[in-house]
Amino acid sequence: MEEIESDPAQCPVEGLLKQLSGKWKPQIFRMALAGPVRFNALLRVLEGSSKQAIAVALKEMEQQNLIDKKVIKLKPLHIEYTLSERGKSLVVIFRQLEHLV
Amino acid sequence: MEEIESDPAQCPVEGLLKQLSGKWKPQIFRMALAGPVRFNALLRVLEGSSKQAIAVALKEMEQQNLIDKKVIKLKPLHIEYTLSERGKSLVVIFRQLEHLV
């Protein structure tokens, strides 16, 4: 059915919550925190996940400017996803949340 | 099917994200920010919502200690939901997020 898309994020935090919602995004974000992540590596580590789910999550997180996609043209030629500047700026605040969750 | 409940929130922020996920919780949280909210009032204001959805959201948010449920025994005898202390402490951090979303 048609979604009327009534609220263009009248609340900024609500938008952010949605950007990090879903079954795998928080974990992907967290892994990216530790260093660059790769498609198949995520698939192996996130037990119970699927190619589809990982692909969609990565694509959306990239569009939302939470992570950056980089094609590494050397040696084994692969793709790396790293936390973007925006992603990193969120981490600072997440750390504060940890102390009072 | 059985859910194995594998990760008992290895990441505190992930738990919080889940507590505020769902179609109505963010909006209920936001409304509670402005003052006590009531069941039927939410139902009227949140267009497209349902008794069921509101009831479940309120119940879960109460269990998660985000809001407090209070039976007001006077005058028209009703129930009020207000932001709990924990709820209020989160607001401070959400305000910071607003500046860099």
Added chain:
DNA sequence: GCCAATGGTCAAGAATTTTTGACTAATTGA
């Protein structure tokens, strides 16, 4: 007593999200 409002519960169906599995295409090692 009757009717409306408050604050729910429950079962069923609709909608959304996620998983499964088949398939693709380029790169690399042997």
Added chain:
DNA sequence: TCAATTAGTCAAAAATTCTTGACCATTGGC
């Protein structure tokens, strides 16, 4: 050349979440 690895896409099925609509109990006004 063959096989494996990487990084995907797509359609369909399964699982989860949400809405609909019926129902219920208490309070309050008239």
